[in-house]
Amino acid sequence: MSSRVEEIIRRRVLTEVEKYPFFQRAVVALSGGKDSGSLLHAFIDTYPNKEVIPVHLNLGIKGFSEASECFAKMQAERAGLRLMVFNLKRELGFTIMDAERLYPKVCSVCGGFKRYLLNKIAFELGADIILTAHHLEDFLVRMLKSVLNAGFEELARFKTYLPRNGNLIAKGRPFCRVPESLIVEYAFLKGIPFLSEKCPIGRKENVERFRRTVEILARRQSQKLLYFSSLTKLAEMLQNSGAVTMPELTPCSSCGFLASSEICSFCARMKKIRAFLGRDQAP
Ligand SMILES: [Zn+2]
Numbered sequence: 001m002s003s004r005v006e007e008i009i010r011r012r013v014l015t016e017v018e019k020y021p022f023f024q025r026a027v028v029a030l031s032g033g034k035d036s037g038s039l040l041h042a043f044i045d046t047y048p049n050k051e052v053i054p055v056h057l058n059l060g061i062k063g064f065s066e067a068s069e070c071f072a073k074m075q076a077e078r079a080g081l082r083l084m085v086f087n088l089k090r091e092l093g094f095t096i097m098d099a100e101r102l103y104p105k106v107c108s109v110c111g112g113f114k115r116y117l118l119n120k121i122a123f124e125l126g127a128d129i130i131l132t133a134h135h136l137e138d139f140l141v142r143m144l145k146s147v148l149n150a151g152f153e154e155l156a157r158f159k160t161y162l163p164r165n166g167n168l169i170a171k172g173r174p175f176c177r178v179p180e181s182l183i184v185e186y187a188f189l190k191g192i193p194f195l196s197e198k199c200p201i202g203r204k205e206n207v208e209r210f211r212r213t214v215e216i217l218a219r220r221q222s223q224k225l226l227y228f229s230s231l232t233k234l235a236e237m238l239q240n241s242g243a244v245t246m247p248e249l250t251p252c253s254s255c256g257f258l259a260s261s262e263i264c265s266f267c268a269r270m271k272k273i274r275a276f277l278g279r280d281q282a283p
Pocket of ligand 1: 256264
């Protein structure tokens with residue numbers, strides 16, 4: 001018999017995923033933390049007949065990435081799946097710690113790398129969709145920041161599901177209406193192993209401040225859900241208003257994946273990092 005927490009999570013995952021067009025093969029991005037570990041299990045419980053490939057990106061962050069990979073592996077094994085690992089150092093010749101030397105505000109660079117690499121891996125695996133575990137508070141923080149910083153383009157681009165566009169694989173966030181507290185309960189209830197340590201090089205004071213603001217504004221889960229739907233409606237209105245223009249996407253001249261500039265930000269940054277490390281290592 002399933003518990004109340006399991007039932008709520010299952011129902012919310014189902015409500016979201018049923019909005020997506022039919023898909024069969026899903027890549028689940030597994031970081032080793034509680035959110036993605038819970039997503040993998042909740043998704044498999046809800047959709048036992050879909051093909052799931054858990055993918056982990058080892059970013060080469062000393063003392064953190066080794067443990068993250070280890071937990072991601074345990075989570076996949078517990079679900080009876082084999083984890084696919086992409087090791088940045090091995091595959092690309094550099095780590096996020098190398099990137100940080102060139103880009104001190106490394107969080108957004110790291111986020112961009114993760115999005116690009118997950119898409120590339122999913123594309124090569126012939127997956128129909130990439131599922132990530134962003135939860136209710138992640139979305140509230142992101143949307144609130146966009147509104148208050150006049151980041152209307154960012155808000156207009158906001159979607160909990162992104163359909164496939166050429167070689168950009170569809171993206172779904174089945175936990176967008178699940179609060180973090182429920183995920184924690186679920187992870188403990190299901191005995192999902194997870195790494196509770198946060199990334200040691202993440203500078204997230206700003207995000208933390210917004211997160212605390214969200215908690216002050218919305219004490220109850222129902223209030224958070226209400227704010228979420230208000231901000232989602234605002235994003236839709238912006239999308240439909242024509243006031244914000246979306247960038248046109250063309251194939252990157254280096255890798256071929258659709259991008260808003262001639263060379264995509266991943267290829268441009270990778271080139272810079274390699275040149276920087278090359279100079280560094282030169283005698
Ligand atoms: Zn590129």
